[in-house]
Amino acid sequence: MIFRKKKKPTELQSPIDTIVVIGNGFDRWQGLNTSYADFKTYYHEHLDEILKKLHIKKRKYVSPDGTVEEWxxxxxVYGDPFDPGELDNEFWNNFENSLADIDAERINLFFGKERRDLKDMRRSLRNTKRILTEAFCGWIASISITKEDTGYRFGDNCVFINFNYTDTLRKRFGVDEMREFHIHGEATDKKSIVFGHNRHPQEPEALLATMGGRFGGLYLVDEILYETDKHCQDIIQILCMFLAMNGVMSEEIKDIYVLGQSMSPVDIEYFDFLMRCSKVPFLDNVEEESGELExxxxxxxxxxxxxxxxFIIDEIGYHNTANENAANAMERWQQREQAARNEQYSKEFLKMIGxxxxxxxxxxxxxxxxxxxxWHISYFGDTDKEWKEIVMKELGCSNYQLYPSIDECISKWKK
Known part of the structure; x- marks a missing residue:
């Protein structure tokens, strides 16, 4: 609102009251090959080329019958280090979530606990991240989008939160790039691309590294899990800046459209944020949270x-559920880290606008x-519909409507 008031009278626009969330299903609706199955194909077709580019060699394995294999x-890292093979479809179908599924105990046993072993383990984990990043960015860059008239035109009262990396909205729907926030980066800017899980936002515990041995190996896994986390709360801070720069006020948001977005657990923090922004506030909850922080x-x-x-030993080292005290301690620590980063984002934003x-x-x-x-939400099939009903219930929202197709969901914008 402050930003809106700083504009010259000739620049004033009508309030933005509609948020449109764009997911992968939107691009697939437009005929683009953007599924994780497509990424799997790209990975296998380009792996040798990627390894050569990054100067990374495959590891040789000799089976009991003397057969030599290279992986x-x-x-x-994401398979069985003692008996590696092609990763299964479950890994690729749930690619981002799968990045959190590292068997730290087995990895530790495979590499060993001596200093040279930990050095080799670090190199392997780093190489894994480099390979997947190069493959993912290369795949995104390979998706070609032609300009077409889709027969739809979104209103000037809309802003767009795009979970895709493509410029489909601009090329086929004429959306102004200033009204579009690519929440995980854009294909045209490799450094901006974000992908990963949302299960390990807290920074790695440095004390583990100083202890060496198995604890040193656990630290390396802790570190790579942190680096492959999306850090949704950081991105939400940047999203807030985008909304503010477009003069969006939470009190004025009347409609939220979710088009082709699965609303999966890996992205649920974003929807929780949007839900809280667009609901009538409950002061009792605010006071309760304030008391907990004090x-x-x-x-x-x-x-x-x-x-x-x-918590790290239980959750990461042994894939067990940590006890309540350990889980609460980790949650408190993560909140402290996030609060410090949020304060920095606020300072940077104030520098931008004065x-x-x-x-x-x-x-x-x-x-x-x-x-x-x-909320207006498109779904794809009965299973997707049931899941989104569960999500909306969990988020505490009853004011929503589900549509069996994107066309039906956005019919009011048809030319």
Missing amino acids: SDVEL AEDELDELNELNQRMQ NPTKTELDSVKVAPRTEDAK
Whole structure:
């Protein structure tokens, strides 16, 4: 709103009251080969080329019958390091979530615990990330999109949160690039591309590295899990900047469209954020959360560290469920880390627009929300429909409508 008021009168626009979320199903609706099955094909077809480019060699394995096989670090880390083979369809079909499924115990046993072993383990984990990043970015860059008239035109009251890396909205729907936020980066900017899981946002515990041995190996897995996490909360901060720069006020959001987005667990934090932004606020919840944060000042830091170490050993080292105390300690630590980063994002944003004066702040008057925004969600098949009903229930939203196709969901924008 402050940004909107800073514009010249000739630049003033009508309030944006509609958010359109674009998922992979949207590009597939447009006939693009953007499924993880397509990525799997690209990976296998280009693996040798990628390894040569990155100067990475495959590892040789000799089977009991004397047969020699060669496999990359990807198959070693995400498969069975003692008996590697092609990764199964489950890995590729759930690619981003699968990046969190590293068997730390088995990896530790395979490489060993001596210093040279840990060095080899670090190299293998690094190579795995480099190979998959190169393959994923190369695949995204290979997707060609032609300009076509789709017969739809979105309104000027819309902004777009695009989970795809493509420029489909611009080429086929005439969407202004300033109204579109590529939440995980764009194909034209390799460095911007983000992919990964959302299960390990906390920074690795440095103490593990100093302990060496099996703990040193556990640290290396802890580190790579952190690096392959999407860090959704950081991206949400950037999303807030995008919305603010477009003059979007949460109180004015009336409709949210979800087109071809699976709303899977790996992206659920984004939808939780949008849900909270577009609902009538409950003050009781705010006060309760505030009280919880104040209580953290009385924590025993040594005990907190011990609990976090136990969490990593249980959750990552042995794939067990950590006890409640350990899980809570890790959650508190992650919240602290995130709070520090959020503060930095706020400072950077204020530098971008300039610190608003008291007069400007006092002039911001937006009517409070009296009803929740309505969600319009496309689905693909009965299973997808059932899943989205579950998600909306979990998010606490009852004001939504499901559509069996994207065409039906956006029919009001048909030319």
